[in-house]
Amino acid sequence: MKNFNFCVPTDIRFGRDQIECLPTELKKLGTSVLLVYGGGSIKLTGLYQKIMALLKDDFIIYELPGITPNPRINAVRAGVRICKKNKVDVILAVGGGSCIDASKAIAAGALYDGDPWDLVLDKTKVKGALPIADVLTISATGSEMNPGAVISNEETKEKLELNTPVLYPHLSILDPTYLFTLPKRQTAAGTADIISHVFEQYFQKGDGAFITDRLCESVLKTCFHYGPIAMAEPDNYEARSNLMWAATLGLNHILTVGKGGAWSCHPMEHELSAFYDITHGVGLAILTPAWMRYVLEKDPGTAARFAMYGRNVWGIMDNKDGDEYAVGYEVDAEAATAAAKKAIERTADFFREMGLPSKLSEVGIGSEHFEEMAKEAVRTSGIASRSYVPLDASDIVAIYRSCE
Numbered sequence: 001m002k003n004f005n006f007c008v009p010t011d012i013r014f015g016r017d018q019i020e021c022l023p024t025e026l027k028k029l030g031t032s033v034l035l036v037y038g039g040g041s042i043k044l045t046g047l048y049q050k051i052m053a054l055l056k057d058d059f060i061i062y063e064l065p066g067i068t069p070n071p072r073i074n075a076v077r078a079g080v081r082i083c084k085k086n087k088v089d090v091i092l093a094v095g096g097g098s099c100i101d102a103s104k105a106i107a108a109g110a111l112y113d114g115d116p117w118d119l120v121l122d123k124t125k126v127k128g129a130l131p132i133a134d135v136l137t138i139s140a141t142g143s144e145m146n147p148g149a150v151i152s153n154e155e156t157k158e159k160l161e162l163n164t165p166v167l168y169p170h171l172s173i174l175d176p177t178y179l180f181t182l183p184k185r186q187t188a189a190g191t192a193d194i195i196s197h198v199f200e201q202y203f204q205k206g207d208g209a210f211i212t213d214r215l216c217e218s219v220l221k222t223c224f225h226y227g228p229i230a231m232a233e234p235d236n237y238e239a240r241s242n243l244m245w246a247a248t249l250g251l252n253h254i255l256t257v258g259k260g261g262a263w264s265c266h267p268m269e270h271e272l273s274a275f276y277d278i279t280h281g282v283g284l285a286i287l288t289p290a291w292m293r294y295v296l297e298k299d300p301g302t303a304a305r306f307a308m309y310g311r312n313v314w315g316i317m318d319n320k321d322g323d324e325y326a327v328g329y330e331v332d333a334e335a336a337t338a339a340a341k342k343a344i345e346r347t348a349d350f351f352r353e354m355g356l357p358s359k360l361s362e363v364g365i366g367s368e369h370f371e372e373m374a375k376e377a378v379r380t381s382g383i384a385s386r387s388y389v390p391l392d393a394s395d396i397v398a399i400y401r402s403c404e
Contacts (some may be wrong), residue, residue, distance in 0.1 A: 001209045001258030007165075008252050010145045014174045014245065020136060023054050023326050025171050029131040030089020034082055036064045036103045037094045042137065045181050051094060062086055064106075067095065070152045070159065070280065071102040076116050079106035083130065093134040093169075096190075097141025100134050101149035104167040107132050120151050120162045133171040136380035137178045139244040140190035140281060142197060142251025144172035152274055160380060174248065176240035185229050188354040189281030191227040191243065195220060196284040197250040197353050199265040203305060203388045209258035216255050217312045222246045224313070227354060260289035262382030264389075265291050268396055270380075272375035278298065285356040286363070290402045295389040298341055300333075302389060307336040310343025360403045370400045 013021055013387060026033065033055065043046040055061060064079045082088065093103035107129035109116030119126050136144050143149065148163040182190075202216040222242050228238040249255065268291070269283040296302050310316035316339045348358065357363055374396035378384045384392050391399075 002260055004257045006253065006257055008145060010169050011171045012145065012174060013042040016175060016177055018173050018175055023058060023276050026090060026133055027058060029133065029170055031058060032060045032087060032089040034064060034079060034088045034091045034098050036067060036079060036091060037092065038067045038099055039093060042094050042160040049267050062088060067099045067102045069098050070277055071098045073117050073151055073153045075102055076105040076109060076151060080116055083110035088130065090131045090133060096138030097143040100143040101151065103132050104149035105151050105162055108167065110167035117153060120160050123162055123164045126164045126166060129166045132169045134169050138182060138186060138190055139179060139247035141236045142247050144169055145248050145252040153277055157274050159270040171190060174244055176237055176244050179240045179244060180235040184355065187230050188356050189279045190358055191223050192285040192351060193281035194250045195223050196248045196265055196288055198255060199288060200266060204259045204261040206259060212255060212258050219246050219249055220313050225305060231354065235345060261388065262386035264383055264387045266379040267381035267383050268399065270357060271377050272365065275369050275373060276365050282356060282363060285351040286358060286360060286403050290399050292344040294399050299389045303336040303340040306340030306343050310339045314343055318341050367404060370397045
C-alpha cells in the first residue's frame, strides 16, 4: 500500500428525523445563514418549511435559490455578494451535490477579495472559507463528506474542480426519507455517479491495497443490488439508506487510501457536461463501459483486474483455480480476458436496465466538439500520465466515437 493521510472532519448525522439537531449544531457555527437550494423541490416536499420553522427564532436567514445541476460560477458570484454584503456566518446547502458544491465555492469566495473563479483556477489562493452545513436530498456525489467542488464556467466552456481541506462540510444531515420523492431518472443517474466514483478508485495501478479493493467491491455490490430496488420502490427505506451511505463512502476517500492516481471517466465526462450541460451521471453511464472496452484492448494487462471485478462483484467464475478473492488471473490469460469482457458487458447491461442511455446521440451530442473536448480533458487532468491506462487526446476521441 502507498502512504496516505486520512482525515475527514465532517460530522455526519444519519437517519430519520436527524434534522432536529440542526438549530443546536448550526448555532455553533453562527447565526447569520445563507440558505442555498435548487429549483424548488424542497418547498414541494415540505423540507424548506421544516427548516425555516426550525431556524426562525434564532437565525437570520438569507436565500440563494435556483442552483442548477453542473453549478455555474455566476451563481457562486451571486452567493458571494450576499455573504459579503450581509456578513453571513455560515452556509446551509439543502439539496444534492450541485448545491453543496456551489456552497463550497461560495464559502471560499466570501473570504477572497477577487473573482471566485480565480479560486477554481488556482486553489492555492484559497486562504479560508465560511463554515458549511448541508441537508442532503440526492445521493450521488459524496460532496457531503469531502472537500471538493466542481464548478462550470459557461463563458469559457470549462468545468473544473476546486479541492482544498477547508471546504469539508462541518455538518451533514443524511435522512434517507428525503430521497423517497426523487424521480427515477435522478435515482438512476445518482447510482451511476456513485458506481463511477468507486470505479475511478478501484481501477488504479498497484494491487497491494487489498482491503481498499474489498471495500470498493462491497460498495459496488450495494449499488448493483439496491439501485433497481430504489427505482421500483422509491420509499424503500432499506434501499435508500444503503444507497445514501454508499454515495458518502464512495467519495470520502476511504476507497482510495493506499492507492491513488488520476481518474479517467470523470475528466472525459466533465467536458460533455461543460459543453452540453447533460446530467453528470448520465454522461458517466455512457462513457464508462466504452472506457472499459477501450483500455482492455489497449492494454491486455488490465484483464486481471477487470476479471477480479467480474468475479468478486458479479460472480463471474471463469478461473476455477483462483483464490477466494481472485486477486489475479495470471495463470490463465485467456480466462481472465473472457471474464473481463463479461464483466464489462454486465456493467453496460446494468446501466441500460436502470433506464440510462448508452449512446451520446441519445442525449443530443454529436461529434462536432470531440477533439476540442479531448484536448481539454488532457489539459485539465492527469489522464495522460497518471491514470490506470494513460490516454492522450486521440484515445479520448476514439472513446467518444465509440459512444456515438
